Amino acid sequence: MILPGNAACHGCPISLAFRAVEEIENPVLVIPAGCSTVIAGMHPNHALRCPVVHVPFASTTAVACGLSESYRRRGIRGNVVAWMGDGAADIGFSTLSASAARNDDIMVVVVDNEAYMNTGTQSSLSTPAGAYTTTTPAGKDTGRRDLALLMLMHHAPYVATASVGYIRDLRRKFRRASGIEGFRFIHVHSPCPPGWRFDSSLTVDVARMAVESLAWVLWEYDGVLRISDISRRSSVSRRSLREYLLVQGRFSGVDDAMIERLEREVLENWKLLQSLETVLR
Numbered sequence: 001m002i003l004p005g006n007a008a009c010h011g012c013p014i015s016l017a018f019r020a021v022e023e024i025e026n027p028v029l030v031i032p033a034g035c036s037t038v039i040a041g042m043h044p045n046h047a048l049r050c051p052v053v054h055v056p057f058a059s060t061t062a063v064a065c066g067l068s069e070s071y072r073r074r075g076i077r078g079n080v081v082a083w084m085g086d087g088a089a090d091i092g093f094s095t096l097s098a099s100a101a102r103n104d105d106i107m108v109v110v111v112d113n114e115a116y117m118n119t120g121t122q123s124s125l126s127t128p129a130g131a132y133t134t135t136t137p138a139g140k141d142t143g144r145r146d147l148a149l150l151m152l153m154h155h156a157p158y159v160a161t162a163s164v165g166y167i168r169d170l171r172r173k174f175r176r177a178s179g180i181e182g183f184r185f186i187h188v189h190s191p192c193p194p195g196w197r198f199d200s201s202l203t204v205d206v207a208r209m210a211v212e213s214l215a216w217v218l219w220e221y222d223g224v225l226r227i228s229d230i231s232r233r234s235s236v237s238r239r240s241l242r243e244y245l246l247v248q249g250r251f252s253g254v255d256d257a258m259i260e261r262l263e264r265e266v267l268e269n270w271k272l273l274q275s276l277e278t279v280l281r
């Protein structure tokens, strides 16, 4: 789905996620400004093997909704995918929320690298507490917003979290979402080497460490919420959160108190998801 020689940095997680788009039947991507725009390339060059519409941030899901409706009226079966980073999800949250509440027949994929990487690593609402960004030079004070749980609370028919560290799981979720009608949301954890400050050879390792330490939990909702076996196994023989944090330069300034706070937040999130799994079954 993605051609070699594109503009992604070495080890880019988004270019890994783009490869999995081939699991989506007849995809049309709607992309606001961000790393994905740069990777797709500027006219007349084009690095993706599917149609792409480049749009302003806040209009992303509205444009996707219009395209989807237009295809439906013409009898064309396709999957219009609003493909954005966490920055565009922040900026376009009102249209994203409205689209989910209307149950528009679109897929939304958020490739979440936990900051505004394309403009130089400013903090986003996905940036975890303690992380250094150019707008949080002493480490971020507040915790990250959980976009997938927010989408779940919009009563979307399909919501899932995924990771570029588990590509088979990610591919299966793209395939599954592709066959469902209505609003589908997939939140893809995307560790970014330059923004998180780790070596570009470690993208998949860092993504897996996030899952193995429960900093990122893989789950899926399609009327029933299920925590994936990968995350369930991780909860039994859990990797150290400290190890996951300290492999990244953006956390090099954190002290023990911050690591303990993050540990508490991770465990609270895990308990919350277990409770939701009990309720939504």
Ligand code: SF4
Binding pocket: 007, 008, 009, 010, 011, 012, 013, 014, 015, 035, 113, 117, 118, 192, 193, 194, 195
């Ligand atoms: S800044 Fe990060 S997410 Fe953006 S293109 Fe580079 S590696 Fe990919």
